Structure formats: structure tokens, C-alpha cells
Amino acid sequence: RKEVEQDPGPFNVPEGATVAFNCTYSNSASQSFFWYRQDCRKEPKLLMSVYSSGNEDGRFTAQLNRASQYISLLIRDSKLSDSATYLCVVNPADRGSTLGRLYFGRGTQLTVWP
């Protein structure tokens, strides 16, 4: 079983729509979680961190459900500029954490159309 699983999409939504991505993780001891955004032919960039039940930053809300071991990212009022791939990332809180190891999902592709 992979450490982090994401629906690869693609998600195609109109401007102004609300879209949600889900991600599941296998290690119940994991402590912290991140969403990264990756534009086409660019490097992944940190979008949000999630340490407790959730985090909100403008139109973006990340939620954590520890009982079900999933993280979600909600984007409200989608913009054309939100088109990108969104990576779910988990800090596993195991020995690997002491070496800075992270587990990356394969990403969910989002296209927002006018």
C-alpha cells in the first residue's frame, strides 16, 4: 500500500466553482501534512500546512480527518490561475522524519476554464 494516495483527476471546473481534492495516508502516526502546488514545467511549491484539524488561507481550506486518515483541499471561487497539479505530502513522524523524509502523492491535476 502506498504511503499517500491521491485521485489523479483530472478535474475540469469552470471559473467560480468550488472544487475539493482528497488524499489518504497509511501511517496513522503521521503528524503533519502539506499541500503543494506545481505548475506545468515548474517545481512544486508549498501551498498550505496542516498540523491540527485544518487550516484556511483565503479561498483555500485544508482539512484533516485523523480517524479516517485523509486530508482534503477545498478551493472556493476557482480562478483560471488555480490551474495546476496539487500534491498531497505527509511527514510520517517515523525515523524517516528525523532525516526530513516526506511522502508525496502523485498529484491531482486541476484545470479551471473560463
Place this chain on the structure above:
Amino acid sequence: DAGITQSPRHKVTETGTPVTLRCHQTENHRYMYWYRQDPGHGLRLIHYSYGVKDTDKGEVSDGYSVSRSKTEDFLLTLESATSSQTSVYFCAIRKGLAGDYYTDTQYFGPGTRLTVL
């Protein structure tokens, strides 16, 4: 911006030739990582370093070696390039957000696009 540069940004080479990619950081981070990213696989860890001359293997290290003689530079070498090593290579540094390693995350360089013919 974590002050990470990678060189070259693009390279085309032939099968069997050695190739060295360079990652340079300006913020004195101890931990550095090399990943490759391929369609359908996502990011996969090749090697990482936890200090000068301290390196270890990741999940896809076969055919790759690394060196770190200075804090700021982490080199990835493809000893004899093969077509299966055509990929985008990203370097990353570890950076803490809230003071303990549970909250550490990574910041990436701009990537090197390598094509092996």
C-alpha cells in the same frame, strides 16, 4: 524562495555518457535531497544528504551517485546515462516551519530537464 539553484536547467546527452547535475543553496541548510519526477510516478527520492560528506540512498538510487563536499553544493552523477533516466530532476532542502522535525517540509529548486538519447 529558499535560495536554491540547479544547473544545468536543460541537458541532452547520449546513452553511456556520465552526467553531473549541480544543486546550490545559499542558506546553509543541512539537509538536501535529489528527486526525479516522471509521469505516473510522481516524485521519487534518489539520494539525500544530512551533512557534508554524509549521504544516503533513497528509493531509486541505482545508477546514481552523489557527493557533498561543501554545505552549499549537492551533486548528482549519472555514472553511465540510460534512456530510462530521462526525467526532470529536482533538488530540495529541508526547512522547519514550527521548530520540531514533525513540522519540517521541503523547498525545491527549479529543476533540470534531462534527456538521454
